[in-house]
Amino acid sequence: MVNVQNAHVQQFSVKTDTIFYNLFLEFPGILFELIDSDPEEATIYEFTSREIKQPSFRLDGLFLPTTEDAEKPFYLLEVQFQPDEALYYRLFGELFLYLRQYQPPHPWQVVVIYPTRRIEREQAFQFGEILALNRVKRIYIDELGETPSGSLGIEMIKLVIEDEETAPERARRLVAQAQIQIDDEASQRNLIKLIETILVYKLPQKSREEIEAMFSLSELKQTKVYQEALEEGEIKAKLAAIPRMIEFGLRLPQIAQLQDLPLEVVQQTEQSFQKQKVAAFLELLNNQRDLFSAQDLAQLQEWIAPLPDQIKDLSGAIAQWCNQESHTLQRQAWRQVLSDLWKATVESILKTYPKTLDLTSSPVTKQMVQQGIEGN
Structure with missing residues (x-):
């Protein structure tokens, strides 16, 4: 099992939302591996969010079925890396507001991911019976055992709470594993980029260049495939920014020149x-x-x-x-x-x-x- 220290959890928790969002967005099968389901189930789900009208807020972390099969549940996912006495009040309150407004044709499931049990605040007096339901699954990353199949997704999640001393070695193994198991160049590149991002957050004393050097990422980034993908990402960002630039009063020729x-x-x-x-x-x-x-x-x-x-x-x-x-x-x-x-x-x-x-x-x-x- 992975060891985790309280101080480390506090230091790293502010970065986890972005990391886990990108993980589940790029590799949605991870969720189903965590709950002991077939990761192929992810192919019939959409990772998304929904607006709740009153009170107005956005419900993030939804895995919604794209099939009409009424037996397929929708999943409300929560990643919690800091103690929060009000978490279950908020989480179940938002869930039932969502049920009331959307009346979805699928049963609900809640999945909460903690780095360790010490972070959880159960509030058993109000939520003990709900938390005991099969519909609620709580995942404690430091209790995840070894995966016989060598799941990249599970190992990526473990990397998030790995000790600083051992994180580089685990990351090296993940990079090597990704290069063997993932055939798609774009997916392989995205996973390696996520590994690099996790280490940048975990090892703030090291520069991104030093972290790249750990895995020969500098050489990887010189390849034609990587350079083409980098250029595509830059163009995509420029295109996406055009409406905002128009709102700020820039004329189209100015935007073309600036971008x-x-x-x-x-x-x-x-x-x-x-x-x-x-x-x-x-x-x-x-x-x-x-x-x-x-x-x-x-x-x-x-x-x-x-x-x-x-x-x-x-x-x-x-x-x-x-x-x-x-x-x-x-x-x-x-x-x-x-x-x-x-x-x-x-x-x-x-x-x-x-x-x-x-x-x-x-x-x-x-x-x-x-x-x-x-x-x-």
């Missing part, structure tokens, strides 16, 4: 974002109609009716309506949907870069918005 991108790509990205703003609002009207009162819908009709059938005018009016103080819930839900759509759009643009996409396919029109408002 070192072709002007036509910047223009297309801006047009795509305007289109997705309208598409996201349409999705709200169709799928979350209970967010809108009759008065809201009547007001929207008045806003949209005089506008020309132009995406920029429609998206501007929708943004202005959502940004009113009285439309906080709609604004939050709209931004969440828009964020998801925009991520997919950036990926599409990236696939054709530096060529531009055909924006004439799947048009979004004024008539579609009006029909959405009317509920047709």
Whole structure:
């Protein structure tokens, strides 16, 4: 078993959210290994979050089934590296608010990951019976035994709480194991990058270059595959930043110059974002109609009716309506949907870069918005 010290847990806990988020996002099968299920189950799940309307907050760490099989549970995942007397009050409160609002067609499961039992605060008086249910699984990383199959995912989680003295050696073994077991170059690269990130947090006295030298990562980063992936990541970040730069008042030629991108790509990205703003609002009207009162819908009709059938005018009016103080819930839900759509759009643009996409396919029109408002 892995030894863990209280001081070490306190020092490292502030970094764990990002690390575990990236771990489960990149390798979702880890969750199912932790609960003694087939890691292939991850292929029918989506790791995501959901907005809860009242009180307004985001429920993170959801594994939602992408299948209609009603026997497949959804999982609410919590990673807790610091003592928190109120954890179970918050966790189960959020769970039941989610159940009330979404009424999901799948049974719930809760998975809580602790570095050690000493961190947990059970609050047995209120939650003893719930915690004893098969629906609740508590994982203590320092009690995870050796994995016969040599699971990369489980070993990665152990690395998070490994002692500083032994962490480099465990990391070396993980890098070697990843290079043997993972055929996909991108997944292999992402896992090695996660290992490097964990060590940067665990060994603050060492520079990133020193940590790279431990595993010959400097040589790895000189390979053509790594360099191409690095360039792709940089372009993706530049594309994703364009809407924010427009909001700050920069003109498209300025953005193209600052981001070192072709002007036509910047223009297309801006047009795509305007289109997705309208598409996201349409999705709200169709799928979350209970967010809108009759008065809201009547007001929207008045806003949209005089506008020309132009995406920029429609998206501007929708943004202005959502940004009113009285439309906080709609604004939050709209931004969440828009964020998801925009991520997919950036990926599409990236696939054709530096060529531009055909924006004439799947048009979004004024008539579609009006029909959405009317509920047709």
